Amino acid sequence: MAKPQVTIEIFDPPMCCPTGLCGPTIDPALLDVHEAILRLEREQNGATRVVRYLLAQQPAKFMEYPEVLERLKRLGVNALPITTVNKRVVKDRAYPTYEELAAWMNRGAGQ
Amino acid sequence: MPTEYLFFSGKGGVGKTTMACATAVQQADAGRRTLIVTTDPASNLADVFEQPIGHQVTPIAGVPNLWAMEIDPDKATEEYRERILGPFRLLMPEDVLKVLEEQFRSPCTTEMASFDRFVDFLDREDFDLVIFDTAPTGHTIRLLELPVDWSQHIEESAKGSGQTCLGPVQAIQESKAKYDRAIALLTNPGHTRFIFVLQPEQTAIFETERSATELRRIGVESQELIVNGILPAEVCDQPFFRKRYEMQQRHLTEIRKRFSLPVKEMYLRDREVKGVASLREVAQDLRGTSRASSVLSASVAGIATTELPHAMNPATLTGLLVPRNGVSKSIFFAGKGGVGKTSVSCITAVHLAQQGLKTLLLTTDPAAHIGQVLDVPVGDQPAPVAGVPCLWAARIDAKRATEEYKARILADARARYSEEMLLAMREELESPCTEEMAAFDKFTEYADSDGYDVIVFDTAPTGHTLRLLELPFDYSQQVELMVTTTEESGALRAETRARLNRIIARLRDPDRTVFAFVVYPESTPVVEAHRASLDLAAAGIPTQLVVANQVIPTEQATNAFFRNRRAMQLKYLDEIERRFGFPVLVLPLLDREIRGLPVVEQAASLLFTEPALDDGGVVAAMA
Numbered sequence: 001m002a003k004p005q006v007t008i009e010i011f012d013p014p015m016c017c018p019t020g021l022c023g024p025t026i027d028p029a030l031l032d033v034h035e036a037i038l039r040l041e042r043e044q045n046g047a048t049r050v051v052r053y054l055l056a057q058q059p060a061k062f063m064e065y066p067e068v069l070e071r072l073k074r075l076g077v078n079a080l081p082i083t084t085v086n087k088r089v090v091k092d093r094a095y096p097t098y099e100e101l102a103a104w105m106n107r108g109a110g111q
Numbered sequence: 112m113p114t115e116y117l118f119f120s121g122k123g124g125v126g127k128t129t130m131a132c133a134t135a136v137q138q139a140d141a142g143r144r145t146l147i148v149t150t151d152p153a154s155n156l157a158d159v160f161e162q163p164i165g166h167q168v169t170p171i172a173g174v175p176n177l178w179a180m181e182i183d184p185d186k187a188t189e190e191y192r193e194r195i196l197g198p199f200r201l202l203m204p205e206d207v208l209k210v211l212e213e214q215f216r217s218p219c220t221t222e223m224a225s226f227d228r229f230v231d232f233l234d235r236e237d238f239d240l241v242i243f244d245t246a247p248t249g250h251t252i253r254l255l256e257l258p259v260d261w262s263q264h265i266e267e268s269a270k271g272s273g274q275t276c277l278g279p280v281q282a283i284q285e286s287k288a289k290y291d292r293a294i295a296l297l298t299n300p301g302h303t304r305f306i307f308v309l310q311p312e313q314t315a316i317f318e319t320e321r322s323a324t325e326l327r328r329i330g331v332e333s334q335e336l337i338v339n340g341i342l343p344a345e346v347c348d349q350p351f352f353r354k355r356y357e358m359q360q361r362h363l364t365e366i367r368k369r370f371s372l373p374v375k376e377m378y379l380r381d382r383e384v385k386g387v388a389s390l391r392e393v394a395q396d397l398r399g400t401s402r403a404s405s406v407l408s409a410s411v412a413g414i415a416t417t418e419l420p421h422a423m424n425p426a427t428l429t430g431l432l433v434p435r436n437g438v439s440k441s442i443f444f445a446g447k448g449g450v451g452k453t454s455v456s457c458i459t460a461v462h463l464a465q466q467g468l469k470t471l472l473l474t475t476d477p478a479a480h481i482g483q484v485l486d487v488p489v490g491d492q493p494a495p496v497a498g499v500p501c502l503w504a505a506r507i508d509a510k511r512a513t514e515e516y517k518a519r520i521l522a523d524a525r526a527r528y529s530e531e532m533l534l535a536m537r538e539e540l541e542s543p544c545t546e547e548m549a550a551f552d553k554f555t556e557y558a559d560s561d562g563y564d565v566i567v568f569d570t571a572p573t574g575h576t577l578r579l580l581e582l583p584f585d586y587s588q589q590v591e592l593m594v595t596t597t598e599e600s601g602a603l604r605a606e607t608r609a610r611l612n613r614i615i616a617r618l619r620d621p622d623r624t625v626f627a628f629v630v631y632p633e634s635t636p637v638v639e640a641h642r643a644s645l646d647l648a649a650a651g652i653p654t655q656l657v658v659a660n661q662v663i664p665t666e667q668a669t670n671a672f673f674r675n676r677r678a679m680q681l682k683y684l685d686e687i688e689r690r691f692g693f694p695v696l697v698l699p700l701l702d703r704e705i706r707g708l709p710v711v712e713q714a715a716s717l718l719f720t721e722p723a724l725d726d727g728g729v730v731a732a733m734a
Contacts, residue, residue, distance in 0.1 A: 014210045014211070031524065031528065031532070034532060034535065035527075035528050035529060035532045038529065038531045038532055038535065039529065042531065055207070055210065055211055059196065059199050059203070059211060060198070060199070062203075062207075063199065063202050063203070069202070072203075072204055072207055073204045076204055076205075076206040076207060077206060077207055077210050
C-alpha cells in the first residue's frame, strides 16, 4: 500500500509524561487518546505516524508551526492540546478521538 | 593515569565532610591534582576550609593542588532550565513561559539537573582525583541508581511508545550514552571507590548494610568503611560514658563481623574540625599513623557555661501536642536517619497514649525500627501495642505501596484498554516518579483518616513531595478547561482536587498538624533541618518544634573532653533557637540505647515532664 505518508502531531498540555501516569491525578482523557493512537498505528500498519510533543521537553516544536504559535499567543496554554495533520491545525483545546484520527488519516490531509 | 573517583557517603552529622576534606588535603599534599565536590545542599565545605567556595571550581588557600566546588541544586536546575528555555524567552507567550518554568520546579527536573551536573564531573580529565562529598545516603544511592534506572527505562521505552518521563527517546539518546559512561566509571573498581562514613550505632549499621547492598546491586563493588565518632577509652573514666563506650565497642565488633569490607576507625574529637591545619591532623589519623592528636587536644577550650538555652514551657508543649476541641492531630517527625527520629516518635506516641489519647504510630522506614524500639512486631496494618493501652502502630512499606498502586491503576485500565495500552502503561509506571507518588498516596490515606486522636508519623513528607502534590494542582486550575473533555474526567479531577485540597489544608493548619525536626545539636544537622523547614514553609507549612537529641547532661560532663563537647552542643542549641525562632526541646543523652518500654518511658519523662532538665529551668514562652 503506497499511500502518501500522513503525519499527525499532538502538542500536549503541560504534564510529566504523555499517559499522565506520573501526576497525582490520572486523567482518563489522556489514557483514551493514548489508546486511540495505539489502535490507529496498529490498524494502519505503520503507514501513519502520530507524534506527541511536551512543552517542557520540546518547546521548540511549539514554535515551529505558525498556526500552533498563533493559537498559543492568542489563548495561552488553554489552546492545548493542539492536533496538526501535515503541519495544519485540525483541532485544539481537546484531544482527538479515534474516529477523528482515522478520518484525518484516510483523507490524507486535514482540511 | 586515569582520573580516580572517591565517593564519601553517610548521613548528615557523621563526619562525612570532615573525612572527605581530610582525604582531599592529604592527597593534594602528596602532589595529586585534587578536586572535592559536594552535592549536598547542606554543604559546609566552606565552613571546613574557612573560605567562600560556592557553585564553581575554587582553589583552596594554603593547599596547592586542591580545588573545591559546592553544587547548588537550585542553581543547577536553573542552568538546566535556561539551557532549554533561554532561546524561547522572546517568542513564547508569557503564560506559556510561566507554565514551563513551573514544570521545571518538579522534583524530576531537579533530580535530573543535579545528576547532569554531577555526571559532568565524571567527564573531567584535568584532575588526578575527584572526591565527591555526596548527599546523605538515600539520596546518593538514588542519584547513583538513576543512570541504571533511566537507561533501562529509556531502552524499554524505545521499544514501546517512544516516550518517557524525560521526553521522547530520540531527545535523550545522547544522555543515555552519557549515563552509560557514568555507570561504566562507577562500577570500575580501578576508577572508583565508595567510602561509607558511619557512627558505631545500630541504625547506622542497618542503613549502611542496605546502602552497600543496593550499590552492589548496581555493580559498585569497591567499598570501604570509616567508623567515626568512637569514644576514646581514656576519656570514659566514669560509669555513664563507660557504658556508652562499651555499647559502641559492641557495635564495632558487630561492624567488623558483618561487613567484609576494609574498616577504618576514627575517634571522637572534643571540638569541631575547621581549617587546613586540623584537617591535616585528621588525615594523619586516617592514615593510621597515630591517634594522639584526637585525644591529646582535649584541653579545656575555656568554656565554663553549663546553662542550657531557653527550654520549652511545658504548657506550650502540651498545647502543641495534645488535640483540642475533638479535632485529631498529626505530628510529623522529620530528620535524617540515625538522629533518633524513630526514638523520639516512639517516646512521643507512648507519652500521648499514656494520657489516654487514642494514638497511632506510623513509620515509612523500610528498616522499621519502631518494632525494635517498642520491642513489639509492627506490620502493615495498625495493631495495638502490647503494654500500652491506647497505642497502635503500623508500617508503610514503600515498595509494597508502589506495587499496590501500580496494580490498582492497571486493574482499572484492564477493563477498558487494549493489551498494548496496558503494556505502555506498565512501562510508564516503571518510571522513578511512581514510587514517590505511591508512597504519598498511602501516606495521605492515613493522614486523611479521623479514627485516632493523634497520629504520630516517624518520617515526614519532604518539601519536595509536597511541592509535587501542589504543582500539578496549581496548573490543573489553568489546564482544567482543556483536559476535561469528558464528564468522567471532569468528575475524577474534581474528586482528586477535593481530596488533595483537604490534605493540603490539613497539613497547613497548625492546630491539626505539627511538624517537628529531630537533630543532633551539631553544625550539619542543624543546617539541614533548617533548610528543610524552609522548603516546608514554601509549601505553606510552618515548623513548630525542634527536638535536640543526645545532649550531654551537665552532671556527666566531668572531664575536659566532655565539657568541650557539651560546650559545642550548647553553641548549636543556641543556633537552633536563633534560626528557628523558638525554644528547643531537649532529649538528654542516656547511658543506654532507647529500646524496650521501660527505657522509652524513662526517656518520655526526661523529654516531657522535665523539659528544663538540670540547668535551672530557664522558661521562655513560644515566639
